[in-house]
Amino acid sequence: MAKLTLYHASPSRSSIVRWMLEEIGEPYDIHLLRLMEGDQAKPDYLAVNPMGKVPALKHGDVVITEAAAICTYLADAFPQARLNVPIGDPRRGLYLKWLFFGPGCVEPAITDRAFPRKEEPRRAMLGYGDFDTVMNVLANAVAKGPYLMGEQFTAADVVLGSTLRWGMMFNLLPKRPEFVDYVARLETRPALKRATALDQELAAA
Structure with a gap:
């Protein structure tokens, strides 16, 4: 199992993170949520993201929500992809x-x-x-x-x-x-x- 799991619905804001994951090139799993069936409001998903929204990303034991925060996290966690500007760089x-x-x-x-x-x-x-x-x-x-x-x-x-x-x-x-x-x-x-x-x-x- 990949260490990265994206809680995903398509189409939705979680597609932003799917693109980011493809840019990074690391293996990841998809945990698919069907929004029309209310999966995002079920207790097991609310335990992941109490806001009841996608995306959410699990990296090992860490859970990150909000698309921009997830992309920031991934860029810093996988600097070899050169998708971030590192701390210390004035840019x-x-x-x-x-x-x-x-x-x-x-x-x-x-x-x-x-x-x-x-x-x-x-x-x-x-x-x-x-x-x-x-x-x-x-x-x-x-x-x-x-x-x-x-x-x-x-x-x-x-x-x-x-x-x-x-x-x-x-x-x-x-x-x-x-x-x-x-x-x-x-x-x-x-x-x-x-x-x-x-x-x-x-x-x-």
């Missing part, structure tokens, strides 16, 4: 910023745009500020390319790239040329192709 601060910009800014901005409140919230009350600023900051970052950290592809690209792919797929994000070009670069990666194909097999089954 690590920027790397961490982009790792958490997806779930901290982009995803809530998308959700608020898709499901608007009855009353417009004050900008200062939102952790991300406003939708247009988030889009502009992100577009400027990916335009510098090829990746968020320049020539080095990192876990930040897995997390933020997944959010961009998902957002444009469901027309929740504008298909700005910067976003389209960046995602096109990501989609040439063999690990993403493998992860996508594996998830398509699960969906078909």
Whole structure:
């Protein structure tokens, strides 16, 4: 049995971690959850993740939840894959910023745009500020390319790239040329192709 086990549902946010695992190249097991059947709310899974969400990753006796946290953990745990910026490197601060910009800014901005409140919230009350600023900051970052950290592809690209792919797929994000070009670069990666194909097999089954 592999030391790494991904608690996974397809399609869902756990596909982010599946891509990350394919990038790392270490063997892993899949513990499949069927969300439509309520597997995520059953006691055995709530013992793994009390939030009742996927993904969750077990590495030996350690359990990590939240996609960005899992990708950060994996990048540091398997440095030979060169998907992290190590502690002590001054670029690590920027790397961490982009790792958490997806779930901290982009995803809530998308959700608020898709499901608007009855009353417009004050900008200062939102952790991300406003939708247009988030889009502009992100577009400027990916335009510098090829990746968020320049020539080095990192876990930040897995997390933020997944959010961009998902957002444009469901027309929740504008298909700005910067976003389209960046995602096109990501989609040439063999690990993403493998992860996508594996998830398509699960969906078909």
